[in-house]
Amino acid sequence: MKVIEINQFGNVDVFYEGSKELPPLKAHQLLIKNYATAIDPYDVAYRQGLYGGADKLPTVLGSSTAGIVLAIGSEVTNFAVGDRIAASPHLRSYAERLTVLEKQAAIIPDNVTFVQAAAVALGYQTGYQAVTEELDFQKGQSILVHGGSGSVGFAAIQRAKEIGASQIYATASSKGKTFLQQYDPAIHVFDYHSEDFTQMTDKVDAIVDPIGGQTQEKSLQLLKAQGKLVTTKDLTAKAESAPFDSRAFYLNSGQTLADLLTDISAGSIVVKINQSDKFNLENLKKFHTIFQEGHPLGKLVLEF
Template identity: 45%
Template sequence: MYAIQMKDYGDVDVLVSVQVPLPKLKPKQVLLKQHAVAIDPYDVGFRAGLKGREKVPPLVAGSSAAGEIVQVGEAVTEFKVGERVAASPHLRCYAEYVAIGQSQLAHIPQNVTYQQAVACALGVQTAYQIVHDELKLTEKERVLIHGGSGSVGFAAIQFARQYHPKEIYTTASGKGAIFLRQFDKQLQVIDYRGEDFKNVVPPVDKIIDTIGGQNLKDSLAVLKPNGKLISTVSDDADTRVQLYFLKSKGKKLEAVLNQVSTGSFYVKIAESAPFTVTNLRKFHQTKHAVGKLVLTFD
C-alpha cells in the first residue's frame, strides 16, 4: 500500500513516499481503508522531535483516521465490514490502510462527511474530554481558553458554551481573532498581539491552556485561588494545574460526531487536498490556519 513514511525526526524533508505491506490485524482490530486524514499540531511536533524520540524511525506517523472498514479481527464485536468509522490512534495514519483497535473507533453518522469526522478525531476529542470530563464548568463561573482559533481551543469554546458559563474569554490573533468575533459576538476575544490578557481578563475560575511555557505561568495570575487550569502542553508545581493528554476512546468521539450530525457542533475545514507527500509537507509547514487541514484519499 501507499504510505508516507517519516525516515527520521526533523524538518518536512523527512517525509517520503513509500510502499509498505498491509497491516496485520490483531484479534480486536479492524482494517480501515482511509478516506481522510487530518494534520494536527501533535503530528507536526512529533515529526520535529518535540514530542519525544522514543519511537525509532523509519515509521508512519499521523494520528487521525476516517474511512471504511474492509476487514475485522476475530474478536471484534461492535463493528462490521462496510461501516464508516473515525478514530485517533497513535501514529500509523499517513497510509492508505490502518489497523485500529475497536475501543478507539466511532461510527460516523450518515450526514457527517469523512473530512468532518477526521477533523474531530484528535483535537476536538481532546477538548470534549477536557470540558465534559475534567473542567466541570458552572453557570456562575468565568473561563479563559487560550488559542481559541486552534483545534482544541475552538472546540473547547463550543463545548464550554453548552454549560452557559458567566463569561468566556479567549486569546487569538489576526484572522483567528476576526473569525472568533464573527462566530460568537458574546465571546470576549483578546488579540494577544495588541493586548496583554493579564490586563484584560478578570479573575477566572477555569483556564484551558494550549500554549504552555510562560503563557501558563502568566495565566496563574488571573486564576482564582481555588481555580483549575488544564494544559495540553505544560505542567507546573502549582497544585491548580493539571497536564492533560488525550485518552482516545471511540465512545467519546462518537458523542462528538453526534453533535456534528445534529448541528450542535461546528467543524471548520481550512483547506483540503489529495493525500500526497507534497501536500503533507505543505500542510506541516502551514502556520496559523483557522480550521483543520485535511488530506483526502478519494
C-alpha cells in the same frame, strides 16, 4: 499498500513514498480503509524531531483517520465490516490502510463527512474532552481558553458555550480574534500579540491551556479559589504547587469522539475546514509547510 513515511527528522523534504504490509489483525483491532486524514500539530512537531522517536524510524506519521472498516478482530463487539468510523491513532494514518483499537474508534453519523470526521479526531476531541470530562464544566461557570482559534481551543469554546457558560474569554492571534468574534461577538478575545490577558477584571472558574510555559503560570492568577486548570502541556513547577486543581491530560477515547461527532451531526459544534486536497506526497508537504509557517484558521485535510 501505499504510505508516506520518514526515516529522519527535519523539514518537509524528509517525507517519501513507500510501501508496507500490515501485520495480522489483533483481537481488539479494526482494519480501516482510509478516506481522510488531517494535518495535526503533533505530527508536524514529530516530523521535526521534537518528540524523539529516532529508535522507531522509519515511521508513518498521521494521527487522525476517517474511513470504512474492512475487517474486525476476533474480540471486537461494537463495530462491523462496512461501518464508517473515525479515530485518533498514535501515528500511522498517512497510509491507504491502517489498524486502530476498538476503544479509539467512533461511528461517523450519516450527515458528517469523512473530511469533517478526520478534522476533529484529534484536536477537537482534545478540547471537547478538556471541558466535558477534565473540567466537568457546568452551566453558569466562566472559562478562559488559550489558543481559542486553534482546534483544541475552538472545540473547547464551543463545548463551553453549548453547556451554558456565563462568560467565555479567549486568547488568539489578530486573525484568530477576528474569527472568534465573527463566530460569537460575546466572546471576550485578547490578541496575544498586543493585549495582556492578565488584565481581565474577572476571575474564572476554568482554564483550558494548550500553550503551557509562562502562559500557564500567568493564568493561575485568574482562577477563582475553587477553579480548575487543564493543560495539554506539562505542568510547570508553579502550577504543580499552586492551591488549585491543575492537571495535564491526554487520552484518546472512542466514546468522547462519538459524543463529539453526535454534536457535530446535530449542528451544535461547528467544524472549520481551511483546505482539503488529494492525499499525495506533494500535497502532504504543502500542507505541512502551510501549517508550520502560518497556523491557518481551520483544519487542513487530505482525502484518499
